[in-house]
Amino acid sequence: MLRYALRNLLARKARLGMSLLSIALGVAFLAGVLTFDHGLRHTFDNILDGSTPDAVVRVAGADQTSGQATTATLTPEDVARLAALPEAAAAYGNVVGHGVSLVGHDGRLVGGNGAPTLAFNRTASRNLLGEPIMQLQQGHWPQGPRDLTMDARAADRAGYRIGDEVTLVVPTSALVAHLRLVGTATFTGGGTAGAILLLVSTQGAQQLFLGGRDAYSSVDLAAAAGTSPDQLVTAARRVLPSGFEAVTGKQAVDEAQDSIGAVLGAVTTFFLVFAGIAVIVCGLLILNTFTILVAQRTRELAVLRALGASRAQVSRSVLIEASVLACVATMLGVVGGWGLARGLAAAFAALGLEIAGSALTLTTSTVVLCAVVGITGTVVAAYVPARRAGRVPPVAAMQVTAPTGAGTRQRLLIAGALLAVGVLAATAGLTGVWGHRSLWVGGAGVVWIVALATSCGTVGRPLLALLREAFTRLFGVTGQLGGQNALRDSRRTGATASALMIGMAVVSTISILAASLNRSVDDLVDQNFAADFIVTSPAYTPFPTSIGDRLATVEGVGLVVRQQVAQATLDGRSVMIDGNDASFDRIYRLDILAGTPRLDAGQALVDSDTARAHGWRVGSGFTVQFPGLHVLRLHVAGIARTSQVTAPISVPIDDLAAAGVARQDSAVSILLAPGADAHAVHQRLDAAIADVPVVSVQDKAQYAAAIHGQVNQLLYLIYGLLALAVIIAVLGIVNTLGLSVVERTRELGLLRAVGVSRVQLRAMITLESVATALLGAALGVVVGLATGVLLRQALSDDITSLDVPVWQLLVFLAGSVAAGVLAATVPAVRASRLDVLQAIATE
Amino acid sequence: MIDRDSEQTAGQTARQIAAQAQGLVKVYGNGAASVRALDGVDLAVEAGRFTVVMGASGSGKSTLMHCLAGLEKPTAGTVTVAGESLGSLSDKRLTMLRRDRVGFVFQAFNLIPTLTARENILLPLSLAGRRPDPAWWDLIIGRLRLEDRLDHRPGQLSGGQQQRVACARALLGRPTIIFADEPTGNLDSRSSGEIMTLLRSSVDDFGQTVVMVTHDPVGASYSDRVVFLADGRIVEDATDVTVADILSRLARLQPATAETGGS
Ligand SMILES: Nc1ncnc2c1ncn2[C@@H]1O[C@H](COP(=O)(O)OP(=O)(O)O)[C@@H](O)[C@H]1O
Numbered sequence A: 001m002l003r004y005a006l007r008n009l010l011a012r013k014a015r016l017g018m019s020l021l022s023i024a025l026g027v028a029f030l031a032g033v034l035t036f037d038h039g040l041r042h043t044f045d046n047i048l049d050g051s052t053p054d055a056v057v058r059v060a061g062a063d064q065t066s067g068q069a070t071t072a073t074l075t076p077e078d079v080a081r082l083a084a085l086p087e088a089a090a091a092y093g094n095v096v097g098h099g100v101s102l103v104g105h106d107g108r109l110v111g112g113n114g115a116p117t118l119a120f121n122r123t124a125s126r127n128l129l130g131e132p133i134m135q136l137q138q139g140h141w142p143q144g145p146r147d148l149t150m151d152a153r154a155a156d157r158a159g160y161r162i163g164d165e166v167t168l169v170v171p172t173s174a175l176v177a178h179l180r181l182v183g184t185a186t187f188t189g190g191g192t193a194g195a196i197l198l199l200v201s202t203q204g205a206q207q208l209f210l211g212g213r214d215a216y217s218s219v220d221l222a223a224a225a226g227t228s229p230d231q232l233v234t235a236a237r238r239v240l241p242s243g244f245e246a247v248t249g250k251q252a253v254d255e256a257q258d259s260i261g262a263v264l265g266a267v268t269t270f271f272l273v274f275a276g277i278a279v280i281v282c283g284l285l286i287l288n289t290f291t292i293l294v295a296q297r298t299r300e301l302a303v304l305r306a307l308g309a310s311r312a313q314v315s316r317s318v319l320i321e322a323s324v325l326a327c328v329a330t331m332l333g334v335v336g337g338w339g340l341a342r343g344l345a346a347a348f349a350a351l352g353l354e355i356a357g358s359a360l361t362l363t364t365s366t367v368v369l370c371a372v373v374g375i376t377g378t379v380v381a382a383y384v385p386a387r388r389a390g391r392v393p394p395v396a397a398m399q400v401t402a403p404t405g406a407g408t409r410q411r412l413l414i415a416g417a418l419l420a421v422g423v424l425a426a427t428a429g430l431t432g433v434w435g436h437r438s439l440w441v442g443g444a445g446v447v448w449i450v451a452l453a454t455s456c457g458t459v460g461r462p463l464l465a466l467l468r469e470a471f472t473r474l475f476g477v478t479g480q481l482g483g484q485n486a487l488r489d490s491r492r493t494g495a496t497a498s499a500l501m502i503g504m505a506v507v508s509t510i511s512i513l514a515a516s517l518n519r520s521v522d523d524l525v526d527q528n529f530a531a532d533f534i535v536t537s538p539a540y541t542p543f544p545t546s547i548g549d550r551l552a553t554v555e556g557v558g559l560v561v562r563q564q565v566a567q568a569t570l571d572g573r574s575v576m577i578d579g580n581d582a583s584f585d586r587i588y589r590l591d592i593l594a595g596t597p598r599l600d601a602g603q604a605l606v607d608s609d610t611a612r613a614h615g616w617r618v619g620s621g622f623t624v625q626f627p628g629l630h631v632l633r634l635h636v637a638g639i640a641r642t643s644q645v646t647a648p649i650s651v652p653i654d655d656l657a658a659a660g661v662a663r664q665d666s667a668v669s670i671l672l673a674p675g676a677d678a679h680a681v682h683q684r685l686d687a688a689i690a691d692v693p694v695v696s697v698q699d700k701a702q703y704a705a706a707i708h709g710q711v712n713q714l715l716y717l718i719y720g721l722l723a724l725a726v727i728i729a730v731l732g733i734v735n736t737l738g739l740s741v742v743e744r745t746r747e748l749g750l751l752r753a754v755g756v757s758r759v760q761l762r763a764m765i766t767l768e769s770v771a772t773a774l775l776g777a778a779l780g781v782v783v784g785l786a787t788g789v790l791l792r793q794a795l796s797d798d799i800t801s802l803d804v805p806v807w808q809l810l811v812f813l814a815g816s817v818a819a820g821v822l823a824a825t826v827p828a829v830r831a832s833r834l835d836v837l838q839a840i841a842t843e
Numbered sequence B: 001m002i003d004r005d006s007e008q009t010a011g012q013t014a015r016q017i018a019a020q021a022q023g024l025v026k027v028y029g030n031g032a033a034s035v036r037a038l039d040g041v042d043l044a045v046e047a048g049r050f051t052v053v054m055g056a057s058g059s060g061k062s063t064l065m066h067c068l069a070g071l072e073k074p075t076a077g078t079v080t081v082a083g084e085s086l087g088s089l090s091d092k093r094l095t096m097l098r099r100d101r102v103g104f105v106f107q108a109f110n111l112i113p114t115l116t117a118r119e120n121i122l123l124p125l126s127l128a129g130r131r132p133d134p135a136w137w138d139l140i141i142g143r144l145r146l147e148d149r150l151d152h153r154p155g156q157l158s159g160g161q162q163q164r165v166a167c168a169r170a171l172l173g174r175p176t177i178i179f180a181d182e183p184t185g186n187l188d189s190r191s192s193g194e195i196m197t198l199l200r201s202s203v204d205d206f207g208q209t210v211v212m213v214t215h216d217p218v219g220a221s222y223s224d225r226v227v228f229l230a231d232g233r234i235v236e237d238a239t240d241v242t243v244a245d246i247l248s249r250l251a252r253l254q255p256a257t258a259e260t261g262g263s
């Protein structure tokens, strides 16, 4: 039986080519994502391990990864006390700059939209392995207060060479500083993962980042010989000033890994979702291929049964065939995935996130997981056809026509039941009885897709019949034959179409969500936002307050309103707090439900959801904690309806500063002075900050457009990732058509014999293909439309407006016609090249 | 030696029954569209003999064979093969029975196109996980003149050669009974003659039991016994017939068929 299975595989190499390709593509996607993920983690792990000392003294109570700046500092005496501990071999005071940016040789901002810019003083601190944390590559370390050493790649990107004068944006009143590049350096751990490293002398750092105070942000500790990090930490705690804590390097690494891991995990999950879709589409293709192969081989299988093969033996022969196919495809896929990971890494490098090439290796777990997914996936998909093969009655060997499978009604029942389950889930989601509303609706979408995938052929019959009529009108008898062929085994057509349906459903859902999100942004900016201009940085990171100071002096500016978003802890949970200028209610149109938005020191405006959750009313008191253990006591002065424009809690911006948060601005909104010319003021604002390219001044339309740009970027990324699923689905159409052509050789020969021309034959097959593709796309768009609209409804807190991009959906349908034509090329040419006599002689 | 032994065995057990049908009825479909393909057939196939079934197209010959071979479940009546009653057998037991007790030769050859002649011949044994007896293999391959065709694929063989491969496949497992449904239906007269001689000699020399359906009076004349079917009933049963005999019986059958059909 093994031999029989292998012979079948060899004999039908060409017929299984598409299946092989599609499994390989699916596995390659998976392997690529896993390898990329491994490379990413490895890169960060190396940097973390290589840059963390035995122990660290840092501000207490801070979410260490938020990078939020605090005003808390240590004195030189604190550092001296730590250095004097017998458990410490050395203590290195760090001075860290927040809101520092590198301006390139051409005056443009370098980086700023992905990896961070890290600015700090260079010390001789050593990592857990005893290696120096920083390694000099060229030139020398910064010595004087105007010396700068940076990482070689940043220097390269910015267009600076050693000896050049480098421009930085710094959080001083001057905003801009000019330093001399004296050397290049890198983390010992290997690369910077795209981050920009700016190293200055301790004195220089204190001048640039701390306004000249002789103080430190944190301290790196090296353990004395024979002292463990734990002992070092215990000793350090005795001499620490309040508001600071000491932790071991290992703990610091673990915390950083956890938080970076969460981010990387989200990225990987995002990619894995699309790998999963591709694999599922692939599974459908396999299911379909083997169903067709088994149907074509019915007579042969019946002979085997008549000669004494048991059901299990016949089924097994099909499964063996599938497994061998899967093994070969998986191997190809894993190798392809490795290449794909390199491609992804190159793409990310272009975006500024660098992954060490050496970290992009195929790990055992990647290979094993891919093999498991590829092989079990294929075998599971081939299981149903294999069972059907086992059920072929031996008497079929003697009959001319194979018995056709029944069970359409059963499938329809299942599909109907699933449809109902989906409706229930969607209702549960929309009424919000329990759990995440969007998860319920998303689940409903998945169930509907499954329902359609099982019943595609039956549900699609009316549409296929309609298409046949349309084709007949348009193309005459050729069109009729093509349409009829799509209709005659509608289950097969449906199975082929359902692969495309899945891709199209997801694409449509996403397009509706993206369009609605864009519309919501428009509405939000339009209705809730009264500013004439908005000043933000490209990645919405905070920037020095001096920028706002400069803008306030521009002629024609009526009012400058600043906002800083800070992170704090409320009842042990992290919470976002907006610090706002007093006149912020002139910028944001808030729906005040109680009290007043005018805040004095110690007062807060809270949104209605937060107030309800904590049982607050106007006058209620509560406390929030900021890094450095600063506690802010607040009273509720007003309650506003929850909206997108404010954080759960808003406080006067000066209260943030009082709570030890280093003042920076997250956004600056500007109102024109009465009678001022908007265009002229815009130009003057641009000119005022021309030398600090870290922020841009945008009017409302530009601001909305910038957000659209970001939404669309993500949308195109998702389309790109879904393209693979669509390509696999199109391969599926090629596959089915190819198999059908083989099956209908005799019939095609007859058609040719009675005078159908080659061109007509090709047109016939192309139309069959187009009908299949249109069926899949149409059903997909319908499910996607329903899911997208309902999902938007479930997410209406975040996506406040609905927009259905009708044109885009029509383009998808048109695209599917093109895909159908494309898919038919090879099978159509093969069919039209058939030798008429031979075709008729084929049994 | 072997030949003589088999002949003796065949002689001694002339009345031993290889397969038996009693009150066999087979109805296809139901209601108005139903077809009564077999209408109460009683037949005992003696072991070591060559039995031929004849009759007009649609008279139920194939159905009878399928029921006897356990490929089709009768509507009523019983079938016994090699002493086992088929009615009570599970699919698994039926499969085992086909594998070990029954051989088939089909009109459409039904060789597996992807396997070589050798692999096709060995297929039933490999399905059972058995190896052929080398002496028996040599004897059959020699007798069927297939030595130099064993590594060819079915597509590379003539119709006659393909049917010889199918016969070898049926004979190799020494089944209790071989069923052949119009084995020469797709062959020219010369190849037909070869196949008939072959089946005849397998009965004479190896004591094989063969049941064959044919339309060809010449082919039928190779047999020991001819059973005539009309409208699902046995209407004649004759032994040691000649071609002339068969022709005259067939001629007599025509009006009989017309009568039965009319009533
Ligand atoms: N699978 C089937 N379904 C319905 N009717 C059948 C089937 N097989 C055979 N028949 C009918 O049973 C009758 C006997 O058929 P068959 O045994 O094949 O005849 P023969 O082999 O003598 O030509 C015919 O009328 C035929 O149409």
Ligand SMILES: [Mg+2]
Residues within 6 Å of the ligand: B061, B062, B063
């Ligand atoms: Mg017949």
